[in-house]
Amino acid sequence: MSGKIVPTFTLAFTLNGGPVRVETSPGRRVLDLLREDLGLTAAKEGCGSGECGACAILVDGAAKLSCLMLAVQLEGREVVTAEGLGTAENPHPIQAAFVENGAVQCGYCTPGMTIATAEFLAHTPDPDRGQVREAISGNLCRCTGYVKIVDAVLAAAKAAPGESS
């Protein structure tokens, strides 16, 4: 959009539990809004076209692709990024299970994997392997071969029965 003046608006939504107000273009890609304007870099750009899931975030509890969302869609919504699941000091049980099960190698896919897992376990607290494989089928990992990721999701389900998001 170089050279063109793009009108902005004040976007208000809940981000990782706290209120946010930010001046932005309504058509700004949510992935860019999070990473560049708000400094939250957990959501990653892998493909920019819906194929890899590295950019996944929770919007009102549903895992969505922030590379295919526009800022205006977040107005009034509740957004959770992987930063909002837990921190290095105080990880979410899903994040802890990923670390303990060796499901993190380069880590590029991990934020998106854990976000997809959070929504999945909230609906399916006691999954089998096949269900887990299906649940993460929109998240690509080039490192682990998925076996350890599936192990981690199953371990997370056992660790936090019934409450996982």
Added chain:
Amino acid sequence: MSRNARCPGSLDELWPLLEEGVTIMAGGTDLLVRRRGQVPAPVACLERIESLRGVRVHEGFISLGACETHASLLRHALVRERLPVLAGALQVLGSPLIRNMGTIGGNIVSASPAGDTLAPLYALDAQLELVSKWGARRVPLAGFIHGPGRTGLKPGEVLAAVLVPPPEPSALQHFEKVGRRKALAIAVVSLAAVILTDGEGVVLDARLALGSVGPTVARCPKAEALLAGRRLDREALLAVGEAMRSEIAPIDDLRASAAYRREVAGNLLLRLAS
């Protein structure tokens, strides 16, 4: 200068935007991919327009709001229990993330020959409810889709709902998609079948639709007529499968050859063998 993206809260707020020439966006999983996430032209998101959502029984139809996502449709008991042929397609559409965003209306208006909801909706004889500032009209889905990416949607119009006449509860409903991989697969061939039999297993009415074998989904009237009056045994299905192969005009592309598509299209029917 007006904003480059908006979320009108009602159809009344949408009409003036359509007059300005905005592009409609539902889940954005086709539109924004085509534009690599950028919005050069102004868009209007439909996601906050309540009247474009909901699943209900209306005038004898099961009405599916155009802005229902694939995931929300799959959670709905009416879809799972009365329209399993559609549920089967929704289940294998994209990935869980795509299903949380993509809508049935977007799948129809994109009019991709590989659009997974289309073969089931053709086999179900679905109709579309189109609305504009000036009123509403109802058209059969099959007449609405003209070719890849081409539909009968008029300027100022929105697809509001998909109206599906529910098949008899006893009817056999079947969907199968053949892709090159399990997740995120674009269909090489898909088959949707809705078949009503009598108490003895003799076919009273068969509706067969094939996806990804031509510029639009193909209903197979010759094969449907051949199946009527017969049982779903191997012999009948082989003969009907042969008829189906003659009714389609698949192409070679990077996913499969025309010959492979034609072969598989006929074989898929064998899954119905009782």
